[in-house]
Amino acid sequence: MNDAIHLFAPNKVVSRNTVRWLVTFQLLMLVAIWVFSPTVFLPKPGEVFQSLHDLWFEGLGSELITSFYLNLQAIALSAILSLLLAYATVIPFFRPIVALLSKLRFLSMVGLTFFFTLMATSGHELKLFLLVFSVAVFFVTGMAEVVAAIPKESFDLARTLRMGEWRVVYEVVVLGQADKAFEVLRQNAAMGWMMLTMVEGISRSEGGVGAMLLNQNKHFHLSAVFAIQLTILVLGLGQDYAIGLLRKICCPYAELTLERK
Amino acid sequence: MASHTYGKTLLKIDNVSLEYDGRPILKNVSAEIKDVIRPGCTTGQVVGFLGPSGIGKTQLFRIVAGLNPPTSGRVTINGVDRPVQAGQVGVVAQDYPLFEHRTVLSNLLLAAGQKENDSKVAHDKVMQYLTEFELSDKARLYPVQLSGGQRQRCAIIQQILCSDHFLLMDEPFSGLDLLMLERTCALIQKVANMDELNTIIVVTHDITAAASVADHLWLMGRDHDLNGNCLPGSHIVETYDLIERDLCWEPNIITQPRFMEFVREVKDRFRGL
Ligand SMILES: Nc1ncnc2c1ncn2[C@@H]1O[C@H](COP(=O)(O)OP(=O)(O)OP(=O)(O)O)[C@@H](O)[C@H]1O
Numbered sequence: 001m002n003d004a005i006h007l008f009a010p011n012k013v014v015s016r017n018t019v020r021w022l023v024t025f026q027l028l029m030l031v032a033i034w035v036f037s038p039t040v041f042l043p044k045p046g047e048v049f050q051s052l053h054d055l056w057f058e059g060l061g062s063e064l065i066t067s068f069y070l071n072l073q074a075i076a077l078s079a080i081l082s083l084l085l086a087y088a089t090v091i092p093f094f095r096p097i098v099a100l101l102s103k104l105r106f107l108s109m110v111g112l113t114f115f116f117t118l119m120a121t122s123g124h125e126l127k128l129f130l131l132v133f134s135v136a137v138f139f140v141t142g143m144a145e146v147v148a149a150i151p152k153e154s155f156d157l158a159r160t161l162r163m164g165e166w167r168v169v170y171e172v173v174v175l176g177q178a179d180k181a182f183e184v185l186r187q188n189a190a191m192g193w194m195m196l197t198m199v200e201g202i203s204r205s206e207g208g209v210g211a212m213l214l215n216q217n218k219h220f221h222l223s224a225v226f227a228i229q230l231t232i233l234v235l236g237l238g239q240d241y242a243i244g245l246l247r248k249i250c251c252p253y254a255e256l257t258l259e260r261k
Numbered sequence: 262m263a264s265h266t267y268g269k270t271l272l273k274i275d276n277v278s279l280e281y282d283g284r285p286i287l288k289n290v291s292a293e294i295k296d297v298i299r300p301g302c303t304t305g306q307v308v309g310f311l312g313p314s315g316i317g318k319t320q321l322f323r324i325v326a327g328l329n330p331p332t333s334g335r336v337t338i339n340g341v342d343r344p345v346q347a348g349q350v351g352v353v354a355q356d357y358p359l360f361e362h363r364t365v366l367s368n369l370l371l372a373a374g375q376k377e378n379d380s381k382v383a384h385d386k387v388m389q390y391l392t393e394f395e396l397s398d399k400a401r402l403y404p405v406q407l408s409g410g411q412r413q414r415c416a417i418i419q420q421i422l423c424s425d426h427f428l429l430m431d432e433p434f435s436g437l438d439l440l441m442l443e444r445t446c447a448l449i450q451k452v453a454n455m456d457e458l459n460t461i462i463v464v465t466h467d468i469t470a471a472a473s474v475a476d477h478l479w480l481m482g483r484d485h486d487l488n489g490n491c492l493p494g495s496h497i498v499e500t501y502d503l504i505e506r507d508l509c510w511e512p513n514i515i516t517q518p519r520f521m522e523f524v525r526e527v528k529d530r531f532r533g534l
């Protein structure tokens with residue numbers, strides 16, 4: 001009973017069980033709103049699941065694997081690239097370069113695609129380039145900010161322990177910020193899925209869920225569009241959870257000071 | 262008065278001045294710490310820099326630690342003709358920083374490994390300190406899981422493991438209750454007396470606590486012009502030799518009338534700054 005009141009008070013910590021009830025209740029509400037929504041164009045759950053069933057037999061599974069593989073490759077590449085670039089900002093020479101790269105966030109893909117096409121040797125490579133570029137500009141911005149925000153005291157501690165400046169960078173910037181790096185990765189890995197549709201639309205040779213989604217959308221098969229979106233959402237949640245779990249395992253200290261665990 | 266002699270110079274602050282954008286903060290600060298030798302016992306050194314808030318204690322602290330260079334003058338240790346480098350002097354900053362991403366044990370092993378190449382020896386040394394400072398059962402915890410006092414001890418051990426006998430402490434007495442204050446004073450003396458050459462430099466505005474642990478005190482202050490206005494740039498205005506005054510190495514010294522008399526004297530001088 002107390003827990004029920006706590007649900008509406010600020011900064012209250014509620015038990016796991018209560019949270020489970022709360023989430024179940026809110027999910028049910030969401031489904032109810034969906035089922036009873038008066039909007040004509042909104043496909044009903046039954047239709048969506050029928051579409052999902054049909055799409056599955058049209059090869060949704062293998063398209064998902066294609067897209068997932070592409071996305072994984074892109075996330076890995078942009079993570080490596082962005083982390084290296086962000087760590088490099090400890091060296092003054094690289095700071096303007098990284099600052100410029102992070103400003104490229106404002107550009108759209110239009111026009112840039114042309115140059116990437118010239119560089120790429122295959123459709124897969126083109127999609128990979130586009131994805132890596134569009135994720136990396138956000139990733140490097142987030143991570144460079146993390147590096148810039150490290151307080152002086154952390155560096156001084158490492159120096160008073162007789163570390164050379166390279167060792168200081170490794171201890172304070174790389175190891176010390178690992179938990180935050182995971183968090184930045186988590187945010188930007190989600191961006192990959194958002195960009196996927198666009199990128200797979202530009203080069204459709206390999207297919208993938210993005211291409212499938214665009215096809216269904218063109219023919220106004222809204223229930224199919226919803227079905228595909230739903231699968232992407234589930235996959236994305238899985239990815240988010242996996243990165244979160246990895247962070248928990250690698251950086252157990254990160255959550256110790258939080259009020260909400 | 263206890264019999265004692267002085268050995269070699271351990272740390273020398275030589276005419277140190279510091280300016281920020283042309284504004285003088287420190288002006289010709291000089292002080293010399295010598296090895297205090299007492300026959301028959303291992304005696305480390307504890308000295309204190311006293312001064313009101315904003316006088317430049319923390320700035321001097323950073324210079325002595327080798328973290329910031331002075332505008333002119335220099336700090337040398339053990340008579341070596343070279344300015345002090347970061348790492349030679351252990352530094353315990355006010356908030357007791359530790360690497361939050363490492364456990365207590367890992368923090369200490371890292372520090373021990375910086376000086377000791379043999380990992381077995383380093384490990385044994387860490388274990389010995391952990392036992393001595395009652396932290397053995399905390400070895401696997403992360404710094405955020407320690408109490409304030411445990412964190413302080415951990416930060417102190419980390420710095421002793423890595424430095425050459427020197428330990429600088431910025432405001433080690435601030436925000437402590439009576440019991441913790443006494444324990445910190447005892448801790449400082451214990452660490453100091455672990456080795457003949459151990460030297461602890463305390464930077465603080467807590468006169469009583471500093472006087473109860475130190476063998477020498479330096480009071481920092483500024484000059485005044487004829488109208489009583491402060492002139493910029495602080496320096497040492499008074500040096501107190503507590504050995505000379507027979508205020509050292511005596512248990513329960515703080516209950517003695519002559520100690521209270523001394524503290525009153527310093528406080529009066531402090532108010533006049
Ligand atoms: N980065 C800086 N730039 C300019 N002035 C500074 C800077 N850092 C410190 N100061 C000045 O140096 C003076 C001494 O500061 P410091 O922190 O050493 O004082 P303190 O004696 O440690 O005082 P407290 O007891 O309050 O800690 C202050 O007047 C401060 O304004």
Ligand SMILES: [Mg+2]
Pocket residue numbers: 318319320
């Ligand atoms: Mg200070």
